[in-house]
Amino acid sequence: MTKHKIASLPFAVWMLIFTILPLGMVIWFAFTDSKGTFTFDNILKIADFSETFLISILLGALATLICLVMAYPVAFIISRTGERVQQTLVMLTMMPMWMNFLLRTYAWMSILEDKGFINQFLGLLGMEPIHMINTRFAVVVGMVYNFLPFMIIPLYSVMVKIDKSIIEAAEDLGSNGFQVFRRILLPLSAPGIVTGITMVFVPAVSTFVISKLLGGGKEWLIGDFIENYFIGTAKDYNIGSALSLVLMVLILLCMAVTGLVDRDEEKGGIGG
Amino acid sequence: MSVDTIIDLKNIVVSFDGETVLDDLSLSIRNGEFVTLLGPSGCGKTTTLRIIGGFVTPDSGDVFFAGKRVNDLPPHKRQVNTIFQRYALFPHLNVFENVAFGMRLQKKKNAEIKERVAELLKLVNLKGFENRRVHTLSGGQQQRVAIARALANGPQVLLLDEPLAALDLKLRKDMQLELKKMQKSLGITFIYVTHDQEEALSMSDTVVVMNEGVIQQIGTPQDIYNEPKNAFVADFIGESNILDGIMRADFVVEFFGRKFACLDRGFAPDEPVDVVIRPEDIDIVEPMKGHLTGKVTEVTFKGVHFETIVDFKGFKWMIQTTDYYPVDSVIGIVLNPEDIHIMKKSEYSGLYGDYSSYSEEFDELADPTIDLTDEGGGESVD
Numbered sequence A: 001m002t003k004h005k006i007a008s009l010p011f012a013v014w015m016l017i018f019t020i021l022p023l024g025m026v027i028w029f030a031f032t033d034s035k036g037t038f039t040f041d042n043i044l045k046i047a048d049f050s051e052t053f054l055i056s057i058l059l060g061a062l063a064t065l066i067c068l069v070m071a072y073p074v075a076f077i078i079s080r081t082g083e084r085v086q087q088t089l090v091m092l093t094m095m096p097m098w099m100n101f102l103l104r105t106y107a108w109m110s111i112l113e114d115k116g117f118i119n120q121f122l123g124l125l126g127m128e129p130i131h132m133i134n135t136r137f138a139v140v141v142g143m144v145y146n147f148l149p150f151m152i153i154p155l156y157s158v159m160v161k162i163d164k165s166i167i168e169a170a171e172d173l174g175s176n177g178f179q180v181f182r183r184i185l186l187p188l189s190a191p192g193i194v195t196g197i198t199m200v201f202v203p204a205v206s207t208f209v210i211s212k213l214l215g216g217g218k219e220w221l222i223g224d225f226i227e228n229y230f231i232g233t234a235k236d237y238n239i240g241s242a243l244s245l246v247l248m249v250l251i252l253l254c255m256a257v258t259g260l261v262d263r264d265e266e267k268g269g270i271g272g
Numbered sequence B: 001m002s003v004d005t006i007i008d009l010k011n012i013v014v015s016f017d018g019e020t021v022l023d024d025l026s027l028s029i030r031n032g033e034f035v036t037l038l039g040p041s042g043c044g045k046t047t048t049l050r051i052i053g054g055f056v057t058p059d060s061g062d063v064f065f066a067g068k069r070v071n072d073l074p075p076h077k078r079q080v081n082t083i084f085q086r087y088a089l090f091p092h093l094n095v096f097e098n099v100a101f102g103m104r105l106q107k108k109k110n111a112e113i114k115e116r117v118a119e120l121l122k123l124v125n126l127k128g129f130e131n132r133r134v135h136t137l138s139g140g141q142q143q144r145v146a147i148a149r150a151l152a153n154g155p156q157v158l159l160l161d162e163p164l165a166a167l168d169l170k171l172r173k174d175m176q177l178e179l180k181k182m183q184k185s186l187g188i189t190f191i192y193v194t195h196d197q198e199e200a201l202s203m204s205d206t207v208v209v210m211n212e213g214v215i216q217q218i219g220t221p222q223d224i225y226n227e228p229k230n231a232f233v234a235d236f237i238g239e240s241n242i243l244d245g246i247m248r249a250d251f252v253v254e255f256f257g258r259k260f261a262c263l264d265r266g267f268a269p270d271e272p273v274d275v276v277i278r279p280e281d282i283d284i285v286e287p288m289k290g291h292l293t294g295k296v297t298e299v300t301f302k303g304v305h306f307e308t309i310v311d312f313k314g315f316k317w318m319i320q321t322t323d324y325y326p327v328d329s330v331i332g333i334v335l336n337p338e339d340i341h342i343m344k345k346s347e348y349s350g351l352y353g354d355y356s357s358y359s360e361e362f363d364e365l366a367d368p369t370i371d372l373t374d375e376g377g378g379e380s381v382d
């Protein structure tokens, strides 16, 4: 065995225990019944959840899109500031992540409540209160707020590597602002976009805390069902595993599509 | 402003963070000219190019392009293209797409783009590199892609910011010739930045010598070399011995307590001046036959010549000679009128042009005029 191989041994063991084994268990549960006999029943039952899957993916995708649109200019601006300012801004971006996830979500409850901050403020202005808590809107707000840093950071880290002179060269050759974005920034930041989308979309699609606290538990997302099958009232590891497996496959499919777009962007880029 | 002036900078002032980087800079560039901005690091060469390219807006002063004021015209609307100090090729595009970039923006037809890119790649000797990723290219190849890319838009003016700085000597010499040839055949204006004086002299029609944001001299390479305006220029362009002298009359200058014939006139009687003597102009003769005699303190072999440091009563000169004179030998020198260049005194007087640092005896050099005045040597105006 070479030195190289010995060094990678701990990693291999880790992968085996914490990635391969659990995945195998999920697959095993998904294709067996409670007595351990092989069956397709669990997978077939997933059809009943198709609407939930759709809503979860749509809300997750919407939150991801909003994060992307908000984070992109922010990340770009941070990447163009001086080194000192950059460090401070990056720290400020990450700061909310150091706060407990539940606490942050509770905070949003009190902001969005019928008698929460926003509505009190509207009241002061003499405006009618708006019902926000326990709606899909509140769920998306919660997702965007919680996962925004996960979009900004990967975008920022690819953008700092884009040399100012490359942008200037594009301008020099006749690019206006939009063309610089389309032909230079977008393709060069594509890897960051893919990472950001992954890091926001995956937790957003499978969240159950946000939908419970801000959605009021009225509309269950796929994460809520999975939680319920594993540690909730409807204990059924087999269905729960089947749900997880299908969710994983769907996420992988979404990622594959994003990856294809990314590769296209980096290669051709031009011609749009 | 004459008709064929393509770029005119008028009283440009630029400062960054309260520090003046360009100070009242005025420069007129003719169409088709090869102009070189030459000066030490940080003197404002890149900033001057960026003013022309549109990346820096002057605090005051005006930029004219073909007679039109373009102060507020953004870079993408200017008919100039730049080769950046570090090439700035697009890393996500291959060689072909890098060169085609500008034409794609102009929505040119694919067939036309193909043809033009092929033509340009041939011009810069990179045929067959179309599909290479730019980071797989050598420095010289990247540099040539940058040239092709900048030429693709058919600019009237090409700005080149030390394009050859990263290349080794041999490649640099080759590229110098190629660039010069290209500029002639394309007939466009090149504004070239370098801090290599040899490069500037060999390539340019006009050399602009800058220091600390101020233009020191504008002229042909010959003018700049033969008639430097002040001690800074004399020292920056080639090697120079710079001495204190006094113009006794037109065509007569006195230094080392001795009068010499020269070719300069128009100074006030007894005006103190700086005298420039180029190391390669000095003729070495036997001690008895020389205008001055000195002792060799140091000899360095430089390939083409020996760089010989000679002590003339405490003031050390550099002399370049093909003959070898060993250390401690006593030599005489002869100065012909055309070897002596006279400059007006300037803020740079006394700062440049002595080679005392070549020797270990610094202090005897503090003021070379002191023990020279008492020499009172004979008149030797030839």
Ligand SMILES: Nc1ncnc2c1ncn2[C@@H]1O[C@H](COP(=O)(O)OP(=O)(O)OP(=O)(O)O)[C@@H](O)[C@H]1O
Binding pocket: B016, B017, B021, B039, B040, B041, B042, B043, B044, B045, B046, B047, B048, B195
């Ligand atoms: N954006 C900027 N912000 C602050 N200072 C700057 C900026 N650009 C240039 N400077 C300063 O202006 C001065 C001139 O810079 P410039 O880049 O024009 O020099 P240069 O002659 O091109 O030097 P070099 O030969 O090293 O490239 C330098 O002191 C530099 O530090």
Ligand SMILES: [Mg+2]
Binding pocket: B045, B046, B047, B085, B161
């Ligand atoms: Mg520079």
